[in-house]
Each structure stands twice: as C-alpha cells, then as structure tokens.
Amino acid sequence: MQVEFKNVSFYYNYNMKDEKKALSDINMYLQSNLIHGIIGSIGSGKSTMLELMNGITMPTSGEITIGKYELFKKSFKFNKFRYDVGLVYQFPEKQFFCNSVGEEVAFAEKIFNPKNKNIKTKVVKVLKMVGLDKTYLKRNPSMLNGGEKRRVAIASVLISNPKLLILDEPTIGLDNNSKKNLMDLLRILKEKYLKTIIIVTHDVDMLYEIVDNVVVLNKGKIVVQGNKLDVFSNVDLLDKNNAPVPSVIRTEKIIYDKTGVDLGYLPNMNSLVRAIKSAIEKNKFEDQKKAVPYE
Amino acid sequence: MDILSIKNLTFRYNDKFIFDNFNLSIERGSWVTIAGSNGAGKTTLVKILAGLEKSYSNITIFGLPLNKKNVYDIREKIGFLFDTPDNFFACETVEDELAFSLENMAVAPKTIRKKIKEVSQKLNIDSLLKENPSNLSGGEKQKVALACALMLEPRILILDDALLMIDVNERDDILKLLKEYNEGKRVTIISFTHDLYEAKYSDRLVVLNEGIIIIDGKFPWVFNEERVMRKIGLEVPFAVELSQKLKVYKIIDTLELDLERLVSLVCK
Structure with a gap:
C-alpha cells in the first residue's frame, strides 16, 4: 500500500495565538511492500507525520493518498481505512485493558467483524505470526515482559490484517534480545506477509539493518529521502540537520x-x-x- | 558515606519474588547506573524507593529509615524522573510547569524567574517556555521533565529510563550537564536504564538480573563481562562491542567507549 503526500502542511492550533508549525510543504512517495524509516531530531515532525498518515489529524493544507484512500475527501470512509492501516503507538502496551492476551488481541476483530465465529482461530494465527504460541491465550498481558507485550500489541493490530503497518518508536524501552526478535518479526511481515511498514524512530542502528528507504526530517521539512545507502552515506548533511547517523x-x-x-x-x-x-x-x-x- | 542503603529487601508480586534478600548501598555524591533488561526489577526498585510499593526491607535514605512517617520528608529531597513524562504535566505552559513546585513551596516569584532562566538555558529549552507541554515531542517533554526536577535542587536524582526519547546527538550534552550537577553540586544520581552508554559518565555500573546484582564495578573493567551483559539482553555500546571484536583479531588490546579514540588506535 503506497503512501503519497502532496504539498502537505500542518500547524498545531492553526489560526490561534499559540500556532505552531509542525510540517511544511511535504512531498513524498513511499512505495508499497518495503520498509520505510522516518528519522530526524526531536521536534522535527516525525510523530506528526505519522498521525497524518493514520488520519488521526487532518492536514492544514495539501493532499494525502494512502493506497486507494484519499484522506478526508468526500468519498473517504474511515472504518474501511482503519481496517487497512494499522498504527502501533509508542509504548503500545500501556493501552492494554483486557485480562487475557486472547481477549486483548481479539478486541479489534470483535468490533470490525462482529459476525465472525472463528475469532479464536484468527487470534491463534496472528499470535503465531508474531512468534507467540497458544499458551499465551490465557495469560495476563500485564504479567508479560516488555518484548512479549510489544508483540501482543503488534498482534492486536495485525488481527484486522492491515496492508500498511505504521510503528512509532517500536524498539523504545526494549532490551537487546527483544529488539533483535522484533526486527526479525518486521522482516518476516514484509517478506512473507507482504506488508508495507513505516517506522518512525531514532534508533538508527536498528533501522540501518532492516530498512529499505529513509526519509530525513528537520524542522518540519524533508531534508533528503531515498534508498538507505544514498541517504546514510551523506554523513555531513545528516550532521548538519541534527539527524542521527x-x-x-x-x-x-x-x-x-x-x-x-x-x-x-x-x-x-x-x-x-x-x-x-x-x-x-x-x-x-x-x-x-x-x-x-x-x- | 552512604546516602542510600537497602538492606534485606524482599518484594513479590503475588507469588513471584522480584527481590529476595537484596542489598545495595550508594555513596553520597556518586553517579550509579543500574542496568538490567526488561523485567530485571528496575522499575519495581524505583517504586519502592519512592515509597509507592510496600516492601519488607530496611531502607535508609539520608540516614532516615524509609517509612510512613519519613516518606514525605525524604521525597522532598529526591527528584524522580520516569520514562513517560506525559502523565506528569499539569500546567498550560512549560514556564508554569517549571514554576509549579517552587510556587507550592512559597518561593519568591523573583527567585523562581531567575531559576527558570538558569535551568532552561542549561537544558536548551528556553525557546519552549511559552509552549503547551502537550504540544511538545517526546524528547522535548523529557527535557522539560528533567528541568522540573532540577528546579527543586534535589540531593538525589533518580532516573527511570528518563533519557530514553532524547536524541543520540543530544544525549551527550544532557549527560555532561548531569555530570556537572553531580560533580559541582554533589547531587547523587541513580540512573536506571538499559543503555550502557551512560556508564561512560557514571562512577559505578550495577547490572541487575532477576532481582540479583550480577555485575558491580567501574568502567572500563565492567565491560570485560560484556558477554554476560549480552546474554541477559543488555545492549553493549557500539564502540565497546566493536573493540571487543577487534580485540579477538589482536588489532587493539583495550576496550573503548569512544569511537574517535577507537579509530585512532586502529589506524595508528
């Protein structure tokens, strides 16, 4: 599922006293079935861009097209869009509210697809995708370790079978082993399940190993975008724009x-x-x- | 002299023991990094020190036993910083947020303004003073939270993964600033993290695993135990890992934390 931004700008508190420009005149095209990374220093507009992609916030100006969806146009249907685009927030495990992993993962499916009688099989299948077995179904999500929690959170997004998966700082707060497992998982999701994945992060060492294309942001503008080799080989430009190398x-x-x-x-x-x-x-x-x- | 000592700490969630007869003492004016992977007991220990979790133990801080009677006096002199500052902001602007705790202590407005200026300049957040904290990015929020803690001039600063969202480029500046507070003002820093890079600045590195101290020592000696660290899932800093690998080929013979120094050794 490709993502296209055309002249997109976004202001917080637009037309108000404390107006703040977050993104200005963004033009970009992210191809489908690849892993894309978005990097930049703090406050460069990474998280804002991600919220725009998921339709949580509306751009102040410009057009966003994601797959067949033209966001915020008259024909645009939110519920179908939500099914196709999955967003995994920073620290997604903080949103857990069910008593068991099984219920937690099934939650979205119960809402999107209430008539489905085989929810349990689907849950087991999705848990398998993220590398967790059946024994987790009855376990309490709050008793799992950080890496497992993150997997359950990703599984609860994958249940609606999104074509585009957006992750905000997926490795934050994870130890090294959990991080490696998560990277393997993302690779599998791309190669075996043909997902398009967008990662917003400042963990560039992780990103460098798995990403295909990179977008670098600074002060709400795109500094450079393209193949990871082209982007990362330009160290001076990255340093100048406070982007991590x-x-x-x-x-x-x-x-x-x-x-x-x-x-x-x-x-x-x-x-x-x-x-x-x-x-x-x-x-x-x-x-x-x-x-x-x-x- | 010890500013904090934990003796015979036993703590459990339901029937799972997190700590069983755990002991740790921390010297006044030192910077101790306590590292451990997810589930090692770091956050639990922070909560116990903040008096938020009940435990069976003999904890003394500033020479006072940590109990119901003393907990408020003790907390007044400790700055706690958590990984997600979002839950902690209460005011409309960053400036109000910084002033909040001092105002509650009836400090003169003039002194507060002076302090805000001093702290915000040090942390490079003076341009954010008029912003609403909720509009800031994750890293900016963590810097503001750190500024709030520094406003109160704590005697101990306890960081629970509090620099997680700050950029790699900026991390060194913040750590250097903390070192200034640590050395100049003798603020004791206890930093719970799984980023071993902080070991570069700290006096002591303690590695926790399942509630037990498995490594306790100084840099660079501690990194001789690098294999153990990696086994329990800790991320060893890039330069240390690289020097370890180059050591195998006998290209260099020491462990380095600094890339520049490492490269000079390699290319000499």
Whole structure:
C-alpha cells in the first residue's frame, strides 16, 4: 500500500495565538511492500507525520493518498481505512485493558467483524505470526515482559490484517534480545506477509539493518529521502540537520577522515570488523597516510 | 558515606519474588547506573524507593529509615524522573510547569524567574517556555521533565529510563550537564536504564538480573563481562562491542567507549 503526500502542511492550533508549525510543504512517495524509516531530531515532525498518515489529524493544507484512500475527501470512509492501516503507538502496551492476551488481541476483530465465529482461530494465527504460541491465550498481558507485550500489541493490530503497518518508536524501552526478535518479526511481515511498514524512530542502528528507504526530517521539512545507502552515506548533511547517523557509517566516516581509506558499503558490524581487518592486513591505512602529503 | 542503603529487601508480586534478600548501598555524591533488561526489577526498585510499593526491607535514605512517617520528608529531597513524562504535566505552559513546585513551596516569584532562566538555558529549552507541554515531542517533554526536577535542587536524582526519547546527538550534552550537577553540586544520581552508554559518565555500573546484582564495578573493567551483559539482553555500546571484536583479531588490546579514540588506535 503506497503512501503519497502532496504539498502537505500542518500547524498545531492553526489560526490561534499559540500556532505552531509542525510540517511544511511535504512531498513524498513511499512505495508499497518495503520498509520505510522516518528519522530526524526531536521536534522535527516525525510523530506528526505519522498521525497524518493514520488520519488521526487532518492536514492544514495539501493532499494525502494512502493506497486507494484519499484522506478526508468526500468519498473517504474511515472504518474501511482503519481496517487497512494499522498504527502501533509508542509504548503500545500501556493501552492494554483486557485480562487475557486472547481477549486483548481479539478486541479489534470483535468490533470490525462482529459476525465472525472463528475469532479464536484468527487470534491463534496472528499470535503465531508474531512468534507467540497458544499458551499465551490465557495469560495476563500485564504479567508479560516488555518484548512479549510489544508483540501482543503488534498482534492486536495485525488481527484486522492491515496492508500498511505504521510503528512509532517500536524498539523504545526494549532490551537487546527483544529488539533483535522484533526486527526479525518486521522482516518476516514484509517478506512473507507482504506488508508495507513505516517506522518512525531514532534508533538508527536498528533501522540501518532492516530498512529499505529513509526519509530525513528537520524542522518540519524533508531534508533528503531515498534508498538507505544514498541517504546514510551523506554523513555531513545528516550532521548538519541534527539527524542521527548509524554507528557503522559513523565509524567508516571517522576512518575516512583520518586515513582517507573508503571501506565501501558495509551492512553491519561484522562486515565492518572484516573490512578493518583486511585493510590492516593489506597495509591500506599505512599506504594512504604516506600518499596524502603528495596529493 | 552512604546516602542510600537497602538492606534485606524482599518484594513479590503475588507469588513471584522480584527481590529476595537484596542489598545495595550508594555513596553520597556518586553517579550509579543500574542496568538490567526488561523485567530485571528496575522499575519495581524505583517504586519502592519512592515509597509507592510496600516492601519488607530496611531502607535508609539520608540516614532516615524509609517509612510512613519519613516518606514525605525524604521525597522532598529526591527528584524522580520516569520514562513517560506525559502523565506528569499539569500546567498550560512549560514556564508554569517549571514554576509549579517552587510556587507550592512559597518561593519568591523573583527567585523562581531567575531559576527558570538558569535551568532552561542549561537544558536548551528556553525557546519552549511559552509552549503547551502537550504540544511538545517526546524528547522535548523529557527535557522539560528533567528541568522540573532540577528546579527543586534535589540531593538525589533518580532516573527511570528518563533519557530514553532524547536524541543520540543530544544525549551527550544532557549527560555532561548531569555530570556537572553531580560533580559541582554533589547531587547523587541513580540512573536506571538499559543503555550502557551512560556508564561512560557514571562512577559505578550495577547490572541487575532477576532481582540479583550480577555485575558491580567501574568502567572500563565492567565491560570485560560484556558477554554476560549480552546474554541477559543488555545492549553493549557500539564502540565497546566493536573493540571487543577487534580485540579477538589482536588489532587493539583495550576496550573503548569512544569511537574517535577507537579509530585512532586502529589506524595508528
């Protein structure tokens, strides 16, 4: 499900004394069946953009098209849209209110599809998608650990089978193991279940490993957008706009600045270690140091 | 001298023991980072220290036993900061929010204004003073919450994942500022987190797992236990993990927290 923004602006408290510009003149196109990341410093408009995508807030001006839905047009039907777009908030587990995981996950289905008699099978299927088995059905969601809670929250959104899944800071407050599991889950959702996924985050190290495309925001404007390699390789531009830079790329950049050696595209830390090792074995750092004065 | 000591703490939710005979003491003026994965007992411990959870224990803070009689006196001198500041804002503007607690203590308006200026400049939130706290982003809210706590000049600052939403770029500035308070004003900082990067600034790192202290020591020594940390799900800072891996290939022989220093060692 693709997402398109055309000249979208948004002001908090529009036309009031404390009016505050959050987004201005945003144009972007996010392709379907990919993982997109939205990054930027605090207050750059990330969360606002996400609320616009989910139709929670209405843009002050401009048009938003998500799949076949033209948001806030006359023909626009909210309930069908809600079925197709799933939003997972920051700390989604704080919204739990049922006594068991089964009820919690089934809640949306009961509302969207009250005539469905096979809710339980559907719940089991969705829990399986997020890597939880049947034994969780009867457990109390508040007694689960952080990673499991987050999975249950994602399952309760997946039950309505959304084509577009939007996550606001999905890894916040999770420990490393839960984080890795969540990243694997998102990859599976994209590859096996063909979902389009949009992640708003400042955890760029996580993002760098799973994302396809990146949008960088600063002060309510898009600084750069595109393929992750193109975006992240431009470290100076990211620094200038207070956007976070993945640690692997940051290290490569420091090495480049110090020695002039370009280690090339490295997808993760292990490849970085291998690249450093082979550069040292081939005496690349030494050669470059000698070469610099003669340039 | 210990500003806080916990002796024989036992606490359970229903029939699940979170702490069983737990002991910890914290020295006055130190910065202690208490790390642990989800479910290690961090938040429970914060709640116990705030007097929000009843426990069987011998806790003394500022030399006073933590009980019904003393809890309000003790709380007055402690700044608590939680991971989600949304639940805590009560005023229309950031400025009112900062003034709120001091106004309640009948501090002179002139002093309050002076303090607001000082604290907001330090935290770089002076441009937000007239904003409504609910319009701010997550990271800005956490900075405002931190400012509110600093307004009261607490003797102890207890942070429960309170810097979670602050940007990586800005995190160092905030941590440096806290270090200033810690060293200059001798504010004891107890930071509960699973971000081990804070170890760079703290005097002591304590790692909790299932209510038991499994690692207790100083940087960089503690990171020799990096494998244990990773096993219980803690995220080791990038530079430490990278130096650990480079150490295996004998490219370097120390653990580093700072990327720049690490690269200079690699490329020397």
